[in-house]
Amino acid sequence: IQMTQSPSSLSASLGDRVTITCQASQDIRDYLNWYQQKPGKAPKLLIYDASNLETGVPSRFSGSGSGTTFSFTISSLQPEDIATYYCQQYDDFPITFGGGTKVEIK
Amino acid sequence: EGQLLDSGGGLVQPGGSLRLSCAVSGLTFSSYAMTWVRQAPGKGLEWVSGITATGGNTYYADSVKGRFTMSRDNSNNQVYLHMASLRAEDTAIYYCATGRYIQGRFDYWGQGTVVTVSS
Numbered sequence A: 001i002q003m004t005q006s007p008s009s010l011s012a013s014l015g016d017r018v019t020i021t022c023q024a025s026q027d028i029r030d031y032l033n034w035y036q037q038k039p040g041k042a043p044k045l046l047i048y049d050a051s052n053l054e055t056g057v058p059s060r061f062s063g064s065g066s067g068t069t070f071s072f073t074i075s076s077l078q079p080e081d082i083a084t085y086y087c088q089q090y091d092d093f094p095i096t097f098g099g100g101t102k103v104e105i106k
Numbered sequence B: 001e002g003q004l005l006d007s008g009g010g011l012v013q014p015g016g017s018l019r020l021s022c023a024v025s026g027l028t029f030s031s032y033a034m035t036w037v038r039q040a041p042g043k044g045l046e047w048v049s050g051i052t053a054t055g056g057n058t059y060y061a062d063s064v065k066g067r068f069t070m071s072r073d074n075s076n077n078q079v080y081l082h083m084a085s086l087r088a089e090d091t092a093i094y095y096c097a098t099g100r101y102i103q104g105r106f107d108y109w110g111q112g113t114v115v116t117v118s119s
Helices: none
Strands: A003-006 A009-012 A018-024 A032-037 A044-048 A061-066 A069-074 A083-089 A101-105 B003-007 B010-012 B018-025 B033-039 B045-051 B058-060 B068-073 B078-083 B092-099 B113-117
Touching (some): A003 A083, A009 A018, A083 B045, B003 B092, B018 B033, B018 B092, B018 B113, B033 B068, B045 B078, B058 B068, B078 B092
Antiparallel strands (some): A003 A018, A018 A069, A032 A044, A061 A069, A083 A101, B003 B018, B018 B078, B033 B045, B033 B092, B045 B058, B068 B078, B092 B113
């Protein structure tokens, strides 16, 4: 299953609303997770099953979608949100990740 | 809270072998599936392999099938990735990760271990 993530990078101002999309090549129901990866660090789970916020993750992060089209939103961009974000499907093997979206501050 | 510590990376020549290890603490290890994910320099994440909680089933990416073998020792809370016939394109940071189900979310991650395949 191919996961197409867009954009591959974006630049936004602090406080902006940021949205990333992930398109699956086939129906994956809601079997989609979102991760944040900061430079030199391991990925961190933010959203699971398309829309569920992982414990301890700030509420400015959210996810939505089902089937083939998904979105991930940061409602108000903070300095600590500078990172690369990845979607991941687990509907079928091989498990696949999107190509990533690098978020920078304008 | 789960803690994962990966180790075993290093420099290896093309065609060589290497065994990665991942020690897990803070979880009931035998109840968790385990996964290896890699990241080539400057690239995105690539799922490599997964093993069920009991170790009864393993799954591999096509890019490593037949060359890599994943195993686990539930008495010692460790998971392993034996890598053989290594190629330059296997050069990456290798992360172990875990979640309750072999198909699901990866709740906990190791810090990563670097594998470099070069002559």
